Amino acid sequence: MSAFTPAACPRLIVKVGSSLLVAADGTVRRDWLTSLVADIAARVRSGQEIAVVSSGAIALGARRLKLPKGGRASLEDAQAAAATGQIALSQIWAELLGAEGLTAAQMLVTLDDLEDRRRYLNASATLGRLLSLGVVPVINENDSVATEEIRFGDNDRLAARIAQAAGAHGVILLSDVAGLYDANPNTNAEATLIARVERIDAAIEAMADGGSTSGMGSGGMVSKIAAARIATAAGVHLAIVSGHIEHPLAAYDASGRGTLFVAERAAPARKAWLAGGLTAKGEIMIDAGAAKALSSGKSLLAAGATRVAGSFIRGDLVAVIGPDGRTLARGLSEYDASEAAALTGKRSDEQAEILGYAPRAALVHRNHMALV
Known part of the structure; x- marks a missing residue:
C-alpha cells in the first residue's frame, strides 16, 4: 500500500x-x-x-x-x-x-x-x-x-x-x-x-x-x-x-x-516472528566487524563475538548487541551459553579443540536470525 x-x-x-x-x-x-x-x-x-x-x-x-x-x-x-x-x-x-x-x-x-x-x-x-x-x-x-x-x-x-x-x-x-x-x-x-x-x-x-x-x-x-x-x-x-x-x-x-x-x-x-520477540534468554555482544557482516546478510561467527550474557541453551532466542549497545538482531543460538562464552573471539580452527567436537558453522546462523 x-x-x-x-x-x-x-x-x-x-x-x-x-x-x-x-x-x-x-x-x-x-x-x-x-x-x-x-x-x-x-x-x-x-x-x-x-x-x-x-x-x-x-x-x-x-x-x-x-x-x-x-x-x-x-x-x-x-x-x-x-x-x-x-x-x-x-x-x-x-x-x-x-x-x-x-x-x-x-x-x-x-x-x-x-x-x-x-x-x-x-x-x-x-x-x-x-x-x-x-x-x-x-x-x-x-x-x-x-x-x-x-x-x-x-x-x-x-x-x-x-x-x-x-x-x-x-x-x-x-x-x-x-x-x-x-x-x-x-x-x-x-x-x-x-x-x-x-x-x-x-x-x-x-x-x-x-x-x-x-x-x-x-x-x-x-x-x-x-x-x-x-x-x-x-x-x-x-x-x-x-x-x-x-x-x-x-x-x-x-x-x-x-x-x-x-x-x-x-x-x-x-x-x-523472530524480530518481534520480546523475551530473549540471553545476549551476545559483537564487535564492529561482525556488525558490518550481519548488515550484509552474514551469519554471526564466534570470532566476532566479544561477550555472552544470560542463561540459554541451544535453540533459545538471543539478542545480538552491537558495539554501541543497541540490539542489532535476534536469532536462535546454535550453542548453550557456556559453550558460546568459551568460543567468544575464537577462530574456526581453534573451536574444535575447545569444544571437543567439530564446531557448528556459526553462533547464530543467518537462516535463524532477523535484523531489527
Missing part, C-alpha cells in the same frame, strides 16, 4: 487505550465507544476484517473492587482488577457490536502465547478463522495470570504482535495524543506533529516520552515506538491517532492526521 487508511486496509488491528474507553471515575465512556463501534461496523460491512486490542479491564475492575491507584498499587491488585473488569469489558464490546449486527469473540493471551512458536501459530490460526467468518475478535493481555516478569506490560506491543499473528496489513493505535511530536506537546506549544516516519532511528526514539498522560494506562510513546518497530519489521503499517474525538476511524480516514510509521518490505513469517 502506498497510502494507509482504515478504508483501504484489508485486515486491520485497532488498539484502544484505557483512558479512551474508561473515564476518570472508572465508568465506560459509552457514547464514544458506540461511535467507534459504528466505525468498525461500517468497515466490516464494506468487506474489511477488523480485530480490536482493548485495554480497560484493570481500570474497570479497580472501580468495582474500590482498589487504590486504579488497581495498580500491586501486582495482586492488578490481577484481581483484571479478572473482575474483563467480564465487564467483554460484555460491553459484545453488546455494542451486537447492536450493529456483529459477533464479538474474546481472546485473552499471555506473552508466552506469542513468544512460543507453536502457540503463536495456534493463535494465528484462531485469529485467521474468526476474521474470515466476519467475527470481530476483542483481544487483551490475560493480566489476571501475567506476572511482572512475563507480560507485555502494554497493549501497544501486543497489538503489533497480534497484527503479525493475524496477517494484518495495518495497525491503528487510538491514543490520548494525536501522534508523535518532536517535543512534548503538553509542555511545549511549539511542538510539531511528525506525520510520517520512514525509519525508526535514534532521532525518532529521542522524541518519545515514556509517560502515559492519563495515568490510567501502562503505555506511553516509548511503548508505541516499540510497537511500531515490531509492526513495520513485519511489513505492517502502524499509525498513532488521537481517540479524543467521536468516530475516530472515520475522522482519521478523512483527515490522515496522526503519525504513520511506514512498513518495511515484509519479512518471511518466521523471521518477522
Whole structure:
C-alpha cells in the first residue's frame, strides 16, 4: 500500500487505550465507544476484517473492587482488577457490536502465547478463522495470570504482535495524543506533529516520552515506538491517532492526521516472528566487524563475538548487541551459553579443540536470525 487508511486496509488491528474507553471515575465512556463501534461496523460491512486490542479491564475492575491507584498499587491488585473488569469489558464490546449486527469473540493471551512458536501459530490460526467468518475478535493481555516478569506490560506491543499473528496489513493505535511530536506537546506549544516516519532511528526514539498522560494506562510513546518497530519489521503499517474525538476511524480516514510509521518490505513469517520477540534468554555482544557482516546478510561467527550474557541453551532466542549497545538482531543460538562464552573471539580452527567436537558453522546462523 502506498497510502494507509482504515478504508483501504484489508485486515486491520485497532488498539484502544484505557483512558479512551474508561473515564476518570472508572465508568465506560459509552457514547464514544458506540461511535467507534459504528466505525468498525461500517468497515466490516464494506468487506474489511477488523480485530480490536482493548485495554480497560484493570481500570474497570479497580472501580468495582474500590482498589487504590486504579488497581495498580500491586501486582495482586492488578490481577484481581483484571479478572473482575474483563467480564465487564467483554460484555460491553459484545453488546455494542451486537447492536450493529456483529459477533464479538474474546481472546485473552499471555506473552508466552506469542513468544512460543507453536502457540503463536495456534493463535494465528484462531485469529485467521474468526476474521474470515466476519467475527470481530476483542483481544487483551490475560493480566489476571501475567506476572511482572512475563507480560507485555502494554497493549501497544501486543497489538503489533497480534497484527503479525493475524496477517494484518495495518495497525491503528487510538491514543490520548494525536501522534508523535518532536517535543512534548503538553509542555511545549511549539511542538510539531511528525506525520510520517520512514525509519525508526535514534532521532525518532529521542522524541518519545515514556509517560502515559492519563495515568490510567501502562503505555506511553516509548511503548508505541516499540510497537511500531515490531509492526513495520513485519511489513505492517502502524499509525498513532488521537481517540479524543467521536468516530475516530472515520475522522482519521478523512483527515490522515496522526503519525504513520511506514512498513518495511515484509519479512518471511518466521523471521518477522523472530524480530518481534520480546523475551530473549540471553545476549551476545559483537564487535564492529561482525556488525558490518550481519548488515550484509552474514551469519554471526564466534570470532566476532566479544561477550555472552544470560542463561540459554541451544535453540533459545538471543539478542545480538552491537558495539554501541543497541540490539542489532535476534536469532536462535546454535550453542548453550557456556559453550558460546568459551568460543567468544575464537577462530574456526581453534573451536574444535575447545569444544571437543567439530564446531557448528556459526553462533547464530543467518537462516535463524532477523535484523531489527
